[in-house]
Amino acid sequence: MKKIKLSLFIAVVFLTLTISGQSEPLPEGLPDSRISITINDKVVELPYWRNLSIGTKRNNITNAIIAFHGINQYGKSVYNNIRSAAISEGQLSNTIIVSPIMMELDHINYYNLNTNKYPYWTRRWKFGDLSQNSNRVSSFTVIDELIKVLIRNNPNLETLTITGFSAGGQMINRYAGGGRIPNTIPSRVKVQFVSYAPSIYLYPGRYRRIAGTENQFATPNTSCSNYNDYEFGVGGNLNSYMRATGVSNIKSNMTNRTVYQMVGSEDTGTKFLDVRCGAKLQGDNRYHRARIYTNYVKRYYMRNNNKKLLVANGYAHSARAYRASNVRKVFFPSNRRNKQFKGNDLVNNQLGEKLESIELFPNPVENVLHIQSIKANSSIKYSIMNISGALVKEGRYSSESILLSDLKSGMYFMQINDGKQVRKAKFIKQ
Known part of the structure; x- marks a missing residue:
C-alpha cells in the first residue's frame, strides 16, 4: 500500500512539474x-x-x-x-x-x-x-x-x-x-x-x-x-x-x-x-x-x-x-x-521570334494559369498549342484563371485574341 501511495505521489509531482514547466533551458542556449x-x-x-x-x-x-x-x-x-x-x-x-x-x-x-x-x-x-x-x-x-x-x-x-x-x-x-x-x-x-x-x-x-x-x-x-x-x-x-x-x-x-x-x-x-x-x-x-x-x-x-x-x-x-x-x-x-524569368521573355524557337505583349503566371505552372494585367472578359478568346503547333485547348477568358489539369507536362504556346489584336506567350506545364 505504501509503495502504491509513493508511486502515486511521484506521478503527481512529475505531472505537476510537466504542466507548470517551471524551469527548462532553451534547447540551443540563451542568445547573448x-x-x-x-x-x-x-x-x-x-x-x-x-x-x-x-x-x-x-x-x-x-x-x-x-x-x-x-x-x-x-x-x-x-x-x-x-x-x-x-x-x-x-x-x-x-x-x-x-x-x-x-x-x-x-x-x-x-x-x-x-x-x-x-x-x-x-x-x-x-x-x-x-x-x-x-x-x-x-x-x-x-x-x-x-x-x-x-x-x-x-x-x-x-x-x-x-x-x-x-x-x-x-x-x-x-x-x-x-x-x-x-x-x-x-x-x-x-x-x-x-x-x-x-x-x-x-x-x-x-x-x-x-x-x-x-x-x-x-x-x-x-x-x-x-x-x-x-x-x-x-x-x-x-x-x-x-x-x-x-x-x-x-x-x-x-x-x-x-x-x-x-x-x-x-x-x-x-x-x-x-x-x-x-x-x-x-x-x-x-x-x-x-x-x-x-x-x-x-x-x-x-x-x-x-x-x-x-x-x-x-x-x-x-x-x-x-x-x-x-x-x-x-x-x-x-x-x-x-531575377525571375517572365513568360514574355521567352523565345518561340519554332517561329524564331520573341513572344510579347502578355505575361502568364505562374510560369512554370501546375494546374491554374493566370494572365497578367488582363481583366477577365467573355469576349477574350484564348488558344493553346503544343510544341508541334497543334491546338490542344481553347476557350474564353471569363474567370481570371485557366485550368490546365487536362494538359500533359511540357511546353505550350498561348494566343490571346480580344477582337482588336492578337498577343502571344509561352508557358511550361509541370
Missing part, C-alpha cells in the same frame, strides 16, 4: 544579444540570434530577414541555415538576419530573467496572442516593432523578408494578413512573407477544398462547427490584435501582400501535425496543405502574381531547407543571378 523595444510605454527585451546588431544604423544593408523558430525554440538553427544561404549567395555582407526567441515561463525561470522586462507567452505566440506577464504584448506587436527598427536603421534597405518555420510558419501566415506596420513601409522596400511548413493556415473565407481535389473549393458540409474560427479562419474568435486589424483589412492584406507558401517536398508525415477537425479540412499533411492553400489564395486572394508555392525538393520537416537553391533565390532577390 537582446532586442530592446518600447511597447505600451515600457522597454522590453527579447533574446535573439543575429549576424549584426539590429540597433545599429548601417548604410550598406540592402537585405533584411526576420526569422522565427518552431514550437521547440530552435532559433539558432533557423538563423544558421539562413546565414549559410546568405553566404552561398554572396550576400552576407549586405544582409542583416535577426531570429528572436519567443520566451516561455519555464525559460524565464531557468535563466532567472526579470519578468517585468522579458515578455513570455504560452505556445499561442504563433497566433499573435498576448504575453502572460503584466505588460501584455502581442507577438504580432513584436514583429511590428522589429520592422520599425530595421526600416529606421537601414535607410538603403531594398528587401525585407519575414519568415518562420513550422509554428513560426503559422505565425507568419497569420501576420501576413493581420500585421499593420507593413502598410506603412516605404514603397522603395519590397516586403515579402515566407510561411514555411505551418501545420495549419489562416483561410480568409469559408470555402475549403472539395475532398479528393487540390484546386476545387466550396463551403464544406461538415460537423466541425469552428472550422472557420480563428486560428483556422476569420469567422470568429479573433484575438485582440487581429480584432484591431479587422476582418476586411485582413482579407485586403492577404490579397495585396507578397506571400510564399514554402514546404519540403518530403514533408508528408503526421508527427506533430495538427489533426483537429478544422485542420483536417485543410489537407492530409503539410505538403498537401501547402499546395491546397496556395491554389486557394491564388484563386480568391491574389493580385499581380503575389502568391506562390515554394517547394524545397528532397527536404522533409527541417530548417535546412532554407539552404535549398530555389529558396535562396527568393530570400536574396537583389542578386542579379536570381
Whole structure:
C-alpha cells in the first residue's frame, strides 16, 4: 500500500512539474544579444540570434530577414541555415538576419530573467496572442516593432523578408494578413512573407477544398462547427490584435501582400501535425496543405502574381531547407543571378521570334494559369498549342484563371485574341 501511495505521489509531482514547466533551458542556449523595444510605454527585451546588431544604423544593408523558430525554440538553427544561404549567395555582407526567441515561463525561470522586462507567452505566440506577464504584448506587436527598427536603421534597405518555420510558419501566415506596420513601409522596400511548413493556415473565407481535389473549393458540409474560427479562419474568435486589424483589412492584406507558401517536398508525415477537425479540412499533411492553400489564395486572394508555392525538393520537416537553391533565390532577390524569368521573355524557337505583349503566371505552372494585367472578359478568346503547333485547348477568358489539369507536362504556346489584336506567350506545364 505504501509503495502504491509513493508511486502515486511521484506521478503527481512529475505531472505537476510537466504542466507548470517551471524551469527548462532553451534547447540551443540563451542568445547573448537582446532586442530592446518600447511597447505600451515600457522597454522590453527579447533574446535573439543575429549576424549584426539590429540597433545599429548601417548604410550598406540592402537585405533584411526576420526569422522565427518552431514550437521547440530552435532559433539558432533557423538563423544558421539562413546565414549559410546568405553566404552561398554572396550576400552576407549586405544582409542583416535577426531570429528572436519567443520566451516561455519555464525559460524565464531557468535563466532567472526579470519578468517585468522579458515578455513570455504560452505556445499561442504563433497566433499573435498576448504575453502572460503584466505588460501584455502581442507577438504580432513584436514583429511590428522589429520592422520599425530595421526600416529606421537601414535607410538603403531594398528587401525585407519575414519568415518562420513550422509554428513560426503559422505565425507568419497569420501576420501576413493581420500585421499593420507593413502598410506603412516605404514603397522603395519590397516586403515579402515566407510561411514555411505551418501545420495549419489562416483561410480568409469559408470555402475549403472539395475532398479528393487540390484546386476545387466550396463551403464544406461538415460537423466541425469552428472550422472557420480563428486560428483556422476569420469567422470568429479573433484575438485582440487581429480584432484591431479587422476582418476586411485582413482579407485586403492577404490579397495585396507578397506571400510564399514554402514546404519540403518530403514533408508528408503526421508527427506533430495538427489533426483537429478544422485542420483536417485543410489537407492530409503539410505538403498537401501547402499546395491546397496556395491554389486557394491564388484563386480568391491574389493580385499581380503575389502568391506562390515554394517547394524545397528532397527536404522533409527541417530548417535546412532554407539552404535549398530555389529558396535562396527568393530570400536574396537583389542578386542579379536570381531575377525571375517572365513568360514574355521567352523565345518561340519554332517561329524564331520573341513572344510579347502578355505575361502568364505562374510560369512554370501546375494546374491554374493566370494572365497578367488582363481583366477577365467573355469576349477574350484564348488558344493553346503544343510544341508541334497543334491546338490542344481553347476557350474564353471569363474567370481570371485557366485550368490546365487536362494538359500533359511540357511546353505550350498561348494566343490571346480580344477582337482588336492578337498577343502571344509561352508557358511550361509541370
